Amino acid sequence: MNRADLNHATWRKSSYSNSNSNCIEVADGFSGLVPVRDSKDPHGPALVFPADDWTSFVSAIKQGEFPG
Template identity: 40%
Template sequence: MTEISATRIDRSELAWRKSTFSNPSGNCVEVAPMADGQVAMRNSRDPEGSVLIYTRPEIDAFLRGAKSGEFDDLAI
């Protein structure tokens, strides 16, 4: 995972999306696929803040863990 400053990514070119399970108060994580195959992630409440960049294998590993319940203890 790499953190990229806001000036190095043209955020307007990214198709940001968040889960339909997100709450209406805006406490959400948004993700966007990048042209180079990586995945950008940001806090929806701070769209001009830091963006985390993950490789597809990193996203795959996280999603597999989430689907198998490895992170259930982190939920409210």
């Protein structure tokens, strides 16, 4: 997989975020990829997932497949 250049990525927080929670941010605009980072460490590393895998992961969370 090619490395995504995230230097000019526009990040957005989860709509479930608040100031006291552990949050992630994702960047849009990367064809077939979803970059993800920790909102508390914006200069730290980012993980980049294939978009199909990310969609499956989010769907599983919404369906309660992971214990909360």
